Amino acid sequence: MMGTVRYLEAMNRSATEAATTRRLTEGQIEVVDEDVAAILRQKAPWERVAMMSAAHRTMRLLVEGAIRSDHPDWDGERVRAAVARRMTRGAD
Numbered sequence: 001m002m003g004t005v006r007y008l009e010a011m012n013r014s015a016t017e018a019a020t021t022r023r024l025t026e027g028q029i030e031v032v033d034e035d036v037a038a039i040l041r042q043k044a045p046w047e048r049v050a051m052m053s054a055a056h057r058t059m060r061l062l063v064e065g066a067i068r069s070d071h072p073d074w075d076g077e078r079v080r081a082a083v084a085r086r087m088t089r090g091a092d
Contacts, residue, residue: 007039063087 040048060083067082068074074082 007036060087 043051063086064079064083067079067086071079071082
């Protein structure tokens with residue numbers, strides 16, 4: 001549990017620093033905080049894959065919720081298609 005707390009603190013610090021002190025260059029998507037990188041290096045490959053899977057699931061649920069909120073009349077198939085489109089091509 002302590003590792004999770006350290007990871008979350010490092011992620012929060014990383015996001016704050018990136019927003020205030022770091023400049024992204026053209027084509028650069030993100031800047032990884034050194035503390036976050038050190039924590040991720042200590043994790044087993046399966047743990048990193050599990051984290052990516054959980055992040056993907058969370059993103060999919062958030063996108064689905066937004067689409068359902070914007071289009072309450074859409075059926076499940078249309079919502080699934082819109083979620084897939086949004087996650088692979090971005091917002092329209």
